[in-house]
Amino acid sequence: MSAPVVIVGTGLAGYNLAREFRKLDGDTPLLLITADDGRSYSKPMLSTGFAKNKDAEGLSMAEPGAMADQLKAEIRTHTRISGIDPGHRQLWIGEEAVPYRDLILAWGAEVIRVPVEGDAPDAIFSVNDLEDYGRFRAAAAGKSRVLLLGAGLIGCEFANDLSLAGYQIDLVAPCEQVMPALLHPAAAGAVQAGLESLGVRFHLGPLLTRLNRVADGLQAHLSDGSVIACDLVLSAVGLRPRIDLAAAAGLAVNRGVMVDRQLRTSHANIYALGDCAEVDGLNLLYVMPLMSCARALAQTLAGTPTAVSYGAMPVTVKTPVCPLVVSPPPLGTQGEWTVQGSGSDIKALCHDASGALLGYALTGAAVQEKLALNKQLPALLA
Ligand SMILES: Cc1cc2nc3c(=O)[nH]c(=O)nc-3n(C[C@H](O)[C@H](O)[C@H](O)COP(=O)(O)OP(=O)(O)OC[C@H]3O[C@@H](n4cnc5c(N)ncnc54)[C@H](O)[C@@H]3O)c2cc1C
Numbered sequence: 001m002s003a004p005v006v007i008v009g010t011g012l013a014g015y016n017l018a019r020e021f022r023k024l025d026g027d028t029p030l031l032l033i034t035a036d037d038g039r040s041y042s043k044p045m046l047s048t049g050f051a052k053n054k055d056a057e058g059l060s061m062a063e064p065g066a067m068a069d070q071l072k073a074e075i076r077t078h079t080r081i082s083g084i085d086p087g088h089r090q091l092w093i094g095e096e097a098v099p100y101r102d103l104i105l106a107w108g109a110e111v112i113r114v115p116v117e118g119d120a121p122d123a124i125f126s127v128n129d130l131e132d133y134g135r136f137r138a139a140a141a142g143k144s145r146v147l148l149l150g151a152g153l154i155g156c157e158f159a160n161d162l163s164l165a166g167y168q169i170d171l172v173a174p175c176e177q178v179m180p181a182l183l184h185p186a187a188a189g190a191v192q193a194g195l196e197s198l199g200v201r202f203h204l205g206p207l208l209t210r211l212n213r214v215a216d217g218l219q220a221h222l223s224d225g226s227v228i229a230c231d232l233v234l235s236a237v238g239l240r241p242r243i244d245l246a247a248a249a250g251l252a253v254n255r256g257v258m259v260d261r262q263l264r265t266s267h268a269n270i271y272a273l274g275d276c277a278e279v280d281g282l283n284l285l286y287v288m289p290l291m292s293c294a295r296a297l298a299q300t301l302a303g304t305p306t307a308v309s310y311g312a313m314p315v316t317v318k319t320p321v322c323p324l325v326v327s328p329p330p331l332g333t334q335g336e337w338t339v340q341g342s343g344s345d346i347k348a349l350c351h352d353a354s355g356a357l358l359g360y361a362l363t364g365a366a367v368q369e370k371l372a373l374n375k376q377l378p379a380l381l382a
Pocket of ligand 1: 008
């Protein structure tokens with residue numbers, strides 16, 4: 001039998017690519033390999049699951065067996081690839097060599113862990129897949145106080161979701177505003193005020209330095225000397241694209257595994273998409289870009305080399321207490337911000353010197369303007 005197309009990873013990137021490929025090619029052997037349990041799920045649902053009272057089972061959309069039937073593929077679960085040998089077109093799972101026709105890296109990004117002293121590091125959780133979510137949910141059952149680390153998009157979404165589910169949230173982050181990399185300060189202020197109205201207590205500036213077990217839970221010591229009582233800690237301080245195995249195999253890496261517009265790495269027959277991929281200089285850790293990549297790469301794998309293009313990629317942030325849509329100005333562009341509105345309804349627009357719209361942040365009622373504004377936004381990869 002000829003060597004299969006091998007996809008490493010069964011997240012949204014891996015499974016969507018397999019679906020798109022099967023629409024074009026029903027015959028080529030297809031092998032998916034995943035370090036996790038291979039259930040199909042939508043990762044964005046992980047930060048709205050508590051308010052909807054959904055456990056991991058409730059968020060799972062299909063078991064790997066059903067996915068294998070649907071995709072006419074072999075799926076190896078709980079299997080971690082340990083190396084790639086591009087010269088011999090094979091990958092390694094420990095001692096086992098697996099040949100490939102084409103290899104697609106869809107192995108995502110890993111959570112950044114912050115060093116914390118003390119005797120309770122096991123009480124620090126992070127949620128980056130369905131199994132993480134199941135572990136965190138089990139640990140949070142019967143508890144009431146969660147310390148959240150990180151004021152980025154995911155930290156804010158969890159603050160909203162866990163508050164709606166009745167948890168008392170203290171949010172600690174070493175920055176001056178929420179989502180500093182994404183948001184104009186006016187929009188950040190609206191989101192923070194919304195979360196505060198749910199009871200979220202913000203501690204912006206300090207870091208968590210030590211976590212100790214005490215009789216009635218945990219004691220979190222911050223770098224500014226303050227101490228917070230909590231029952232468990234959820235860390236959402238950021239994600240780092242997985243590049244180590246690619247670098248060890250000699251593939252070009254930067255922030256992510258570097259690929260061109262056809263999703264080709266620096267080595268023939270090896271491609272990448274999703275959170276691990278840096279596509280023509282852009283490493284976007286969102287669903288919309290990976291869907292565009294999956295459609296283009298499926299064409300290439302089926303014999304029609306196809307370049308991906310990205311339109312504007314606005315992100316809807318799941319903070320229902322203060323609805324938020326954001327489209328940051330493309331990297332390297334220069335613009336001026338103007339802000340209209342007040343309170344929870346902020347419209348912050350960024351224009352270049354010629355008056356063209358580069359980006360926006362819309363909160364509250366201003367979110368209704370997103371469709372009209374989206375038409376004016378520049379494409380990210382034209
Ligand atoms: C809580 C949360 C909420 C989010 N909400 C949104 C949102 O609202 N909108 C949006 O656009 N984006 C959102 N995102 C981001 C979006 O979900 C991700 O960009 C996307 O799911 C990434 O998919 P992926 O397939 O690239 O990676 P992953 O889903 O991380 O999949 C990686 C796969 O690779 C496997 N793997 C890793 N290493 C190996 C190895 N060595 N061997 C074998 N297998 C391996 C893993 O087991 C897994 O199957 C959210 C992310 C999180 C964490």
